[in-house]
Amino acid sequence: MYDHLIKNFPQFDLGIPDQFRVDLWLQDFNIDATNGTVPALSILWIMCDHTGGPPTVHAEQADNDLAVGRIIDYISHTPVWPTSAIFIEEDDAQNGVDHIDGHRSPGYIVSPYAVQNGPTQNYYYTQVNMTRTIEQILGLTPMNQFDLVASPMRTAFVNNPPANNFKPWTHVPNQVPLNQGVGEKEINIKGNDRLKVMRAAWLKKKEEIFAGKLTKPDSEDPDTVNHLNWYEATGFKRPYPGESAVRPPSDFNDAAPKGDSDGDD
Numbered sequence: 001m002y003d004h005l006i007k008n009f010p011q012f013d014l015g016i017p018d019q020f021r022v023d024l025w026l027q028d029f030n031i032d033a034t035n036g037t038v039p040a041l042s043i044l045w046i047m048c049d050h051t052g053g054p055p056t057v058h059a060e061q062a063d064n065d066l067a068v069g070r071i072i073d074y075i076s077h078t079p080v081w082p083t084s085a086i087f088i089e090e091d092d093a094q095n096g097v098d099h100i101d102g103h104r105s106p107g108y109i110v111s112p113y114a115v116q117n118g119p120t121q122n123y124y125y126t127q128v129n130m131t132r133t134i135e136q137i138l139g140l141t142p143m144n145q146f147d148l149v150a151s152p153m154r155t156a157f158v159n160n161p162p163a164n165n166f167k168p169w170t171h172v173p174n175q176v177p178l179n180q181g182v183g184e185k186e187i188n189i190k191g192n193d194r195l196k197v198m199r200a201a202w203l204k205k206k207e208e209i210f211a212g213k214l215t216k217p218d219s220e221d222p223d224t225v226n227h228l229n230w231y232e233a234t235g236f237k238r239p240y241p242g243e244s245a246v247r248p249p250s251d252f253n254d255a256a257p258k259g260d261s262d263g264d265d
Helices: 018-035 057-076 127-138 145-149 193-210 222-233
Strands: 086-089 107-110
Touching (some): 057 086, 127 145
């Protein structure tokens, strides 16, 4: 397995921007695309949507989104695009609920053969269904009983896509500076000392909870990180959903409960 890895590709480290990871991947991809040796399956990990690095929550998410856009852009401008399918998934659904359920996770398929501009499909698909679909496309046998019984995502594809689907795609530039918040110690919040104090306290808390953990995925208390993300994204002005007030960081733990998993994607 190690022989098939890009040796200099940085693993989980929230101190390294996803743009750097895409730049490294692109060096190898361009060589393969030029030589006609693009692998049938490539797996690329970009993780700065974990929102624990130096920039603000907005900047880290923008970094991750831009990385996804650039990857699709580059692939779509090569000869392999007409036979490509790009699967994008999160590692899990975290611990927060939306207006429907608490177990939903984003998943995307980008391909000339993917259904586009169609009606909403109310099919239940999981990450295992996505894995089974990749296996089906590549003619691979299932790895275990779970993907063996999972159905391929047939409803997500069409047999005869229109010619327009094969056109290359150009990514949208980021609208949020990717270095937003880096080195920033103060913010001009006119006439509101309470907000300044709350923001300073939470930024100090962020340094504490991520200290020594930027290379250790999901090692922080998810409830703390969820509140930090919400407050930073809303200017420390809006209560966390379901709560009546913005809470101080002293209300929260510094470490993840034993056996806990993600909470900071």
